[in-house]
Amino acid sequence: MRKLWIAPLAALVVAFAPLAQAQMKTDKDDKSAASGFVQQALKSGEEEVALAKMAAEKSQNNDVKQFAQMLVSDHTALNEQLALLAKRNGATPPKSGTDSSPPPTAPGAGPASPKARQLATLSGSEFDKKFLEMIVEGHEKSVETYTKASESEPNPAAKKLANEALPKIKEHLAQAKSLQSLSKDKKN
Numbered sequence: 363m364r365k366l367w368i369a370p371l372a373a374l375v376v377a378f379a380p381l382a383q384a385q386m387k388t389d390k391d392d393k394s395a396a397s398g399f400v401q402q403a404l405k406s407g408e409e410e411v412a413l414a415k416m417a418a419e420k421s422q423n424n425d426v427k428q429f430a431q432m433l434v435s436d437h438t439a440l441n442e443q444l445a446l447l448a449k450r451n452g453a454t455p456p457k458s459g460t461d462s463s464p465p466p467t468a469p470g471a472g473p474a475s476p477k478a479r480q481l482a483t484l485s486g487s488e489f490d491k492k493f494l495e496m497i498v499e500g501h502e503k504s505v506e507t508y509t510k511a512s513e514s515e516p517n518p519a520a521k522k523l524a525n526e527a528l529p530k531i532k533e534h535l536a537q538a539k540s541l542q543s544l545s546k547d548k549k550n
C-alpha cells in the first residue's frame with residue numbers, strides 16, 4: 363500500500379522537472395542579460411572617467427576642465443551604482459583602473475585604453491578637440507545603450523537605473539556638443 367503513492371509522486375517530479383529547469387534558465391538569462399547591459403555600461407563609464415580625469419589635469423581650457431570634473435563626479439557615482447548592481451546579480455564587475463591606479467598622465471603610468479593613449483600624445487586645443495570628440499561619440503553610444511535598456515532590460519533594477527541615468531547622459535552629450543561648437547567658433 364505504501365508503494366502506491368511513490369509512482370504518482372515520481373510521475374509528478376518527472377512532469378514538472380522541465381518547468382523547473384526552464385524557470386531556472388530564465389532566471390539565469392535575466393541575470394546574464396542584466397549583467398550584459400551593466401558590464402557594458404560600467405566599462406564605458408570607467409573609460410569616460412579615465413578620459414575625463416586626464417582632461418581635468420591636462421586641458422588648458424577652464425570650461426573643458428570644469429566639464430571634465432563634472433564627468434568624473436557623475437560617472438564615478440553611476441559606476442558605483444552599476445558595480446553594486448553587478449554584484450547583486452552575481453556578475454563580477456570589470457576590474458577598475460580608475461580608482462587606485464596613478465593618473466594616466468603620470469610618469470610611468472601607461473594609459474589603459476587606446477583612446478587614453480591617443481589623448482596622452484596631444485596637448486592644447488588639439489587635446490580639447492579630440493577629448494570632446496571622444497566624449498560626444500561615447501555619450502551618443504551611451505544614450506543608445508541606456509535607451510534600449512530603459513525600454514527592454516529584463517532586470518527591473520537595471521532598467522530603473524538606465525531610466526534614472528539617461529537624462530544625465532543626454533545632458534552630458536548636449537554640454538559636450540556645446541563645448542565643441544564653442545571651440546569651433548573660436549577658431550573661425
